[in-house]
Structures are given as C-alpha cells and as structure tokens.
Amino acid sequence: MSSGFRSLSRAMLLGFVRDRTALFFTILFPLMFLVLFGGLLKNQGVSRxxxxxxxxxxxxxxxxxxxxxxxxxxxxxxxxxxxxxxxxxxxxxxxxxxxxxxxxxxxxxxxxxxxxxxxxxxxxxxxxxxxxxxxxAGTPPRLSLDAQQVEDKSLKTIQFVTPGLLGWAIATGATFGAAMTLVTWREKKILRRLRLSPVRISSVVSARVGVSVGVALLQTAIFLGVASLPSFGLKLSNYWWMSLPVILVGTFAFLSIGLVAGAWAKTQESANVIAQLVVLPMAFLSGSFFPLDSAPKWLQAVAEIFPLRHLNQAMLDVMVRGKGPASVLPEMGILAGFAIVLTLLATRLFRWDDV
Amino acid sequence: MGSTITVRGLHKSYESLKAVDGVSFDVEAGEFFGILGPNGAGKTTTLEIVEGLRKPDAGAVELFGESPWPRNPALLPRIGVQLQASSFFERLTAREQIHTFASLYGVGAKKADEMLELVGLTDKADVRAEKLSGGQMQRLSIACALVHDPELVFLDEPTAALDPQARRNLWDLLRAINTQGRTIVLTTHYMDEAEILCDRVAIMDHGRILQSGSPAELVRGLDTPTRISIETGAIAVDEARRLFQGAEVDDDGVSLTLVTRTPAPVLAALAERNALRGLSVRGATLEDVFLNLTGREYRA
CATH class of the missing domain: 3.40.190.10 (Periplasmic binding protein-like II)
Incomplete structure (x- = not known):
C-alpha cells in the first residue's frame, strides 16, 4: 500500500466525517426511515x-x-x-x-x-x-385456524425494511461519494494538483473505492445493530454474512453510477441533481421503501435494470429469507457487470479539468 | 548540462483561437523567471503546457532535459506547482493539507510541519483551510508546493487578491526560496512584482512573446523621458521654462513637473537654486514597457 493511497483515503474519510450533510443523508436519514417503518408499522402485518x-x-x-x-x-x-x-x-x-x-x-x-x-x-x-x-358431521372435532398474512409469511415489517433501506443508504452513500469527490476535486483543481504529483492514478481510485466500501460496511453495521434491538426485533438468517460480499459488489455498482455522474456533471450542484435523480427513483422502483410484489409486471420488469433492485433482492435472500450463499451469485454477477460497464463509460467521459 | 527549461516553438489552438502561437524561451537553473501579459494573453496555457498538464499542438518542452508530456512520473518529484489558492481538500486543517501533500511525495510529517513554520502558519495549523484568510491560503498553497523540496517551482499569480502587507511578506518568502537555488517560474500581471522579483521576464500578448529580458534592460530599452517633480512654488514656472528649454514643464498647483531626457543637468540646476523641496524622480517602469507593448485597450 502506497503512502499516497493511505493519505488520500484519510483525507477523504476526514472530509466525509466532517461533512454533517453527508453524514445525515447517508446514515441518519435512512436510519430515521428504519425507525419509522420498523417502529410505527410494527403491528401492521396482521392487524386485529x-x-x-x-x-x-x-x-x-x-x-x-x-x-x-x-x-x-x-x-x-x-x-x-x-x-x-x-x-x-x-x-x-x-x-x-x-x-x-x-x-x-x-x-x-x-x-x-x-x-x-x-x-x-x-x-x-x-x-x-x-x-x-x-x-x-362426525369427523374428529379438530378446529384449527391457521392465521397467516397472505404476502410473504417470513417477512415481518422489520425483516423487509432493513435490507431495503440499507440498500438505499448504501446507494446514496456510494453514488454521492464518488460523484462529489470527482466534481469537487476537479472544480477545486485538486485532480490537477494530484496529476502533477507522483501519486499513481490507481492509488487515487482505490482510495475512493476503499473509503466508500468502508462507509457501506459502517452503514451495514449500524443498520443491523439498530434493527436487531429488541424493540425492532430483526432476526438474521444463518447466511446473513453472505450479504457482505453482496454489499461489496453493490457498492462498486453505485460507485460506478457516481463516477459517470461526476464525470458528466460540470458543477457540484448538477452532480448533486443527477445523482439524486438516479438514486431516488431507483430506490422506489427497487423496493427499498415498499415491496414491489403488488406492482404491475411491466414495472417490475423495468426495475430489473436498477442495481439496487438486485442488491435488495440478494440481501433479502441471504439476510432474512435464509437462502443459501450460492443463491445470490447471479445477483452478484449482475451487479459486477453493471459496475464494469459504467466504469468503462466513466473512463471515457473522464476529464481532469473543466476545459 | 542544458537549461532547466527549454521551450521551442509552442503552438496551441482552441478551435479558432490561437492561445499560444509560437512561444520559445529558456530558463536557467536558479533563475527567477516571470511571464507577464494581460488576461487572455496565453500565459496560463503556456505554463500548463510547460508543467505537462496539456499537450501542445506543435513544439517541444523539456524540463531537466525530459519531456513533461505524457505524464512523466520521474519528473514530477522535481517540480513543485502552486495552483490557485482554493486547491485544497475540503474540511481539512492546514496541517492535514500539508501532511497529505507531503505524503504524496513520500515526505514525512516532520518536514511538513517545518514547511508550515517557514510560511508562518504554525499557529493556524489546526484551522481548516477554507477558514484561512486569502494571504494565509496563498502561503499554505505555496508551502504545499514546496514541501518536497522541488528544484523547479511554478507559481501562477501567487499574489492575486492579496493586501499590500501579505504581498510584501510573500515576496520575501519567494526571494528566500529563490536564494536557496531553486528555479522559479511565475506568472503575474503585477508589474511591480515582476520588477522586484524576477531576474528575467517575458512579456506575452496574443499568444506570442513580445519581448524578454531583465526588467532593467527592458525599461532602458524603452528610452522614455524622466519625470522630475518638485513642490509648486519651489521655483517659478516661467523661470523653469526659461532654464530648461528642452523640457516639458507643467504645474498642476500641487507639483511642478519637468519631463526631460537629460535629467542630470536639470537636477543640478534645481539643486543650485535650492529648489528640491518635495523632489521625486520617476523613470520609466516595467509597467510602461508593458503598456507600450500591449496597448491600453481593455482585455477580457
């Protein structure tokens, strides 16, 4: 590991931790939704x-x-x-x-x-x-009433909202992180300054990736920690750890969206708008806030283009549905493919300077 | 061993605009070299090509005998570049900024702190860069450019938007750096700055170098008359006209001004009559050279 990688990671991490707005939108805001959905709608499943x-x-x-x-x-x-x-x-x-x-x-x-x-x-x-x-009529008097929610019996509200909202939080963090770093550093001529220093480009990129992965893991720890509190009662399945590699490739996919937005946008404001325009509809259509099971088929089909849809599916599968580790490999493949394609696009759009 | 910088026949066009149109110059080791010119003259583009940030359409640049384009990692530790004052990582303190830049060059924290001390920012070390004053930012940005002991330093309008105190202090710093044997290339549009700091300047306009040489040579080459001013009433206007036939005489009620190409006898005669009250003698300055070369119409 080069000293360039370490010091740039540190610079980015400090910049992130000291940015109250970024902290709010990547951690606190999604957490508020978790508390709202998980707490207020706790009994909504089978209401009496x-x-x-x-x-x-x-x-x-x-x-x-x-x-x-x-x-x-x-x-x-x-x-x-x-x-x-x-x-x-x-x-x-x-x-x-x-x-x-x-x-x-x-x-x-x-x-x-x-x-x-x-x-x-x-x-x-x-x-x-x-x-x-x-x-x-003479059959053995066995009255048995099996009361079940019709949607999906394994998914209590908290079980469903935790992976979904976590996915949204990760998408926000990684997309905005990459887009803002790229645009701000270009606007402030830091990219140009780095280009004139002997630091390797790969160190700059891997610092950004490393920080984003770190942030995503932090989000995961906080979300799972809060949701597992007795008052929310999230129960993780045996293979929940498989969600970590899923989150890793998911973060790559969102980073690549951020890179494209950042390479394309000229100012911080426009990068912000572009990232928001992508992340928010994606979160809705990917089932981060509510299940898509009852959505029209064509909408569900459209949602398949979003990496967040696949991240959410995969996290649901291994975190709460208890599916085996191998079941999410196709999802991971899709996320990785998405990341590769968009990263290639970003390198084509990339500019060191404004002009 | 050749020059530190060799530039030959640079051309760079943006669409129809010829930003740089045939620029050549050399900078020797240890020289303090200034590139002057009005806005839009091509100074910055020239500097960017020399630094290796842009590829020229034609022509060649060599720094220490090597080409800076494409990005040449062997060359980069030997040059230091100060960009605009705001080129800092967000939300990092002055100390964190310089430590970050230092580590990009493999320079330790101790050296970075010394650099901060050198530019007088030790007491501001824990202040975030965006909270520093304009002069402090400039000093920090120069400290970041110098932290790895580069042999060649590029400064792009380092004193823009500074107050007079901050400018003077910065000049002292730049001179000290130059005295250590470092080669400095600076762009500015403050002529007094160039006159005081630079060993040699090149005056640019419309993408070309119009003239280059030491500031004193350029001023002398302009061959302009000397303006001698004394207090009004130190000598009567009529007497002045009679005494100094070759000179232009003008009295605005505050000062009496004589414009002459032979200042020595005029000064001697004034001294004889004890008429030197409020004396000021002004020859041409680099600014006159500059305006003479580039004209006076407004620029972008």
Missing part, C-alpha cells in the same frame, strides 16, 4: 379486527385453547349483551362486526365502511362455521 360477541356465541366459545390463540391474532372479541347497542357501535365504525348466534344460525353484522376488514371477519366466521359443521 374488533368484533362484538352479542350474548353467547358457541362457535367462538367452543374453540379449543390453541386455536383460540390463533384466533386472537385475528379478532379482538368484546362481549356485549345489548344487541341494539352493539349494532350501533358497528354502524359508528368503533367495531368491525357484531356476531350473534341463535341456535344453529350464526349471524355476522358488519359495516361496509371498511370492506377489507369486513371481508376478513366474514371469512373467519365462514371458516369457523364450516369447521364446526365438519365436526358435527
């Missing part, structure tokens, strides 16, 4: 519907204890005896439904105001009634 039990309702009361626990995840049952009052409460929207049973008839009164919840409640009772019927 509030139901009034008017008088004794056998289909609810007779459910075995373990099934009752499952049922409790879906329904928040309140007992009431006054039927009129119960129906009024449903009409007001305080409860999703009121249930009563008269002999063999189970009646669910619901409000159409929230159709999604009404549907949930109806289907739950539909199931309860059918299973009771099955039991009555």
């Amino acid at each position: 519907s509030k139901v009034i039990e008017v008088g004794p309702v056998a289909v609810i009361d007779q459910v075995p204890a373990d099934a009752k626990r499952e049922l409790g995840k879906l329904l928040d049952v309140t007992k009431m005896t006054d039927r009129a009052k119960a129906l009024d409460a449903v009409r007001k929207g305080d409860y999703e439904a009121a249930v009563e049973q008269q002999g063999d008839r189970v009646m669910v009164h619901y409000s159409a105001a929230d159709q999604v919840r009404a549907g949930t409640v109806r289907s739950v009772f539909d199931q309860l009634v059918q299973q009771t019927n099955l039991a009555a």
Whole structure:
C-alpha cells in the first residue's frame, strides 16, 4: 500500500466525517426511515379486527385453547349483551362486526365502511362455521385456524425494511461519494494538483473505492445493530454474512453510477441533481421503501435494470429469507457487470479539468 | 548540462483561437523567471503546457532535459506547482493539507510541519483551510508546493487578491526560496512584482512573446523621458521654462513637473537654486514597457 493511497483515503474519510450533510443523508436519514417503518408499522402485518360477541356465541366459545390463540391474532372479541347497542357501535365504525348466534344460525353484522376488514371477519366466521359443521358431521372435532398474512409469511415489517433501506443508504452513500469527490476535486483543481504529483492514478481510485466500501460496511453495521434491538426485533438468517460480499459488489455498482455522474456533471450542484435523480427513483422502483410484489409486471420488469433492485433482492435472500450463499451469485454477477460497464463509460467521459 | 527549461516553438489552438502561437524561451537553473501579459494573453496555457498538464499542438518542452508530456512520473518529484489558492481538500486543517501533500511525495510529517513554520502558519495549523484568510491560503498553497523540496517551482499569480502587507511578506518568502537555488517560474500581471522579483521576464500578448529580458534592460530599452517633480512654488514656472528649454514643464498647483531626457543637468540646476523641496524622480517602469507593448485597450 502506497503512502499516497493511505493519505488520500484519510483525507477523504476526514472530509466525509466532517461533512454533517453527508453524514445525515447517508446514515441518519435512512436510519430515521428504519425507525419509522420498523417502529410505527410494527403491528401492521396482521392487524386485529374488533368484533362484538352479542350474548353467547358457541362457535367462538367452543374453540379449543390453541386455536383460540390463533384466533386472537385475528379478532379482538368484546362481549356485549345489548344487541341494539352493539349494532350501533358497528354502524359508528368503533367495531368491525357484531356476531350473534341463535341456535344453529350464526349471524355476522358488519359495516361496509371498511370492506377489507369486513371481508376478513366474514371469512373467519365462514371458516369457523364450516369447521364446526365438519365436526358435527362426525369427523374428529379438530378446529384449527391457521392465521397467516397472505404476502410473504417470513417477512415481518422489520425483516423487509432493513435490507431495503440499507440498500438505499448504501446507494446514496456510494453514488454521492464518488460523484462529489470527482466534481469537487476537479472544480477545486485538486485532480490537477494530484496529476502533477507522483501519486499513481490507481492509488487515487482505490482510495475512493476503499473509503466508500468502508462507509457501506459502517452503514451495514449500524443498520443491523439498530434493527436487531429488541424493540425492532430483526432476526438474521444463518447466511446473513453472505450479504457482505453482496454489499461489496453493490457498492462498486453505485460507485460506478457516481463516477459517470461526476464525470458528466460540470458543477457540484448538477452532480448533486443527477445523482439524486438516479438514486431516488431507483430506490422506489427497487423496493427499498415498499415491496414491489403488488406492482404491475411491466414495472417490475423495468426495475430489473436498477442495481439496487438486485442488491435488495440478494440481501433479502441471504439476510432474512435464509437462502443459501450460492443463491445470490447471479445477483452478484449482475451487479459486477453493471459496475464494469459504467466504469468503462466513466473512463471515457473522464476529464481532469473543466476545459 | 542544458537549461532547466527549454521551450521551442509552442503552438496551441482552441478551435479558432490561437492561445499560444509560437512561444520559445529558456530558463536557467536558479533563475527567477516571470511571464507577464494581460488576461487572455496565453500565459496560463503556456505554463500548463510547460508543467505537462496539456499537450501542445506543435513544439517541444523539456524540463531537466525530459519531456513533461505524457505524464512523466520521474519528473514530477522535481517540480513543485502552486495552483490557485482554493486547491485544497475540503474540511481539512492546514496541517492535514500539508501532511497529505507531503505524503504524496513520500515526505514525512516532520518536514511538513517545518514547511508550515517557514510560511508562518504554525499557529493556524489546526484551522481548516477554507477558514484561512486569502494571504494565509496563498502561503499554505505555496508551502504545499514546496514541501518536497522541488528544484523547479511554478507559481501562477501567487499574489492575486492579496493586501499590500501579505504581498510584501510573500515576496520575501519567494526571494528566500529563490536564494536557496531553486528555479522559479511565475506568472503575474503585477508589474511591480515582476520588477522586484524576477531576474528575467517575458512579456506575452496574443499568444506570442513580445519581448524578454531583465526588467532593467527592458525599461532602458524603452528610452522614455524622466519625470522630475518638485513642490509648486519651489521655483517659478516661467523661470523653469526659461532654464530648461528642452523640457516639458507643467504645474498642476500641487507639483511642478519637468519631463526631460537629460535629467542630470536639470537636477543640478534645481539643486543650485535650492529648489528640491518635495523632489521625486520617476523613470520609466516595467509597467510602461508593458503598456507600450500591449496597448491600453481593455482585455477580457
């Protein structure tokens, strides 16, 4: 390692650490999103519907204890005896439904105001009634209710948002880092000064790459650390360490975007705008903020051009979905290819000087 | 061993503009050489080609007998380049700046701190570069250019935008560096600066060197009359006209000015009459040479 590499890395690192704006946008800002998404939306996965039990309702009361626990995840049952009052409460929207049973008839009164919840409640009772019927028909009385979120059962909110937001943070850090260094150093004639010193160009480039990789690893450590706190409860899978090489190639890919932006832009302001125009839409379309599963197919196809999409996928796979290390190799290949192509483009656009 | 710098027939055009149009000069070891010229004369482009930052369209440059283009790593440790005052890493202190530059040349921290001391910035060592005053920045930037003991130093308008105190201090520093045996090439458009500092200057305009030589030679070559001023009333205007037939006499109510090509007898006659109150004698300066060569119309 040359002394040029070391001192330039140090200069860049000090410049970064002392830049409050950069620190905020690469670390604190994404972390705020993590706390917001992970904290506020914690219970959003399976939200309970509030139901009034008017008088004794056998289909609810007779459910075995373990099934009752499952049922409790879906329904928040309140007992009431006054039927009129119960129906009024449903009409007001305080409860999703009121249930009563008269002999063999189970009646669910619901409000159409929230159709999604009404549907949930109806289907739950539909199931309860059918299973009771099955039991009555002589099949072993095994009522079992399997309450599951339909999207992806392994992904609690925190499991999903951590890799996504981390990907966004890494993309921001690496893209802006490379673009700003390049433009600022050119504007301030530092590139020209370096060119007139005996430092090797490879030392300059590897210093930038080294600092960006360091920043990305720091972001990873902070994110995984915060998300693993008991109040957020991130659970990493066995192969989470495989996300480190994934992050490494991902950082290369974003650096290459930054290099192109920095080589192309003339001023710091325009480099900033170009980088933002790339990173923000990329983050949205890559599923950093919300899952793309429900997005239209063509949009999902478009998203495939973004390296962040592949980084997010790969990190989800090894960090929380528990897929094996080999499963992310194709993703890593795509990221590496992206980095190579854009770096070649950047070297063609590269200018030492403004003129 | 030849000259430190040899420049032969440089040409460089940007589209239709001939920025450098046939420039040749030599700089000897230990010389303090100035390139003068109005804005847009081609000074900076010439300097950049000599430093090896640009490739000339035609012509040749040799520094210590070697070509600086393409980037010549063997040559780079022997030259020091001071760029504009703002060429610093962001958010680093003065000490961190010079340590960074020093290590690019494999120079240790101790030498870097000594350099900081030499330019009088030790007490500002922990101040970030962008918080330094203009003069302090210039000194830091020169310190960064000199930290690796280069034999040849390029300075591009080092005293631009400095106050008179800072300029004088910087001149002392530059002279001290030159006295150590280093060759210095400087561009400036301050003529007094060039006159005081440079052993030899080249005056450029429109991409060509119009004249070169030592400042004194150039001034003498201009052959302009001497202006002798004394206080109004030290001698009557009529008497002055009568005494000094060959001279132009003018009285503006504050000073009486005589413009003559033979200053010695005029001064002697004035001294005889005890009429030297408020005397000032002004010959031509490099500025006169410069304006005579480049004209007075505004430049870009």
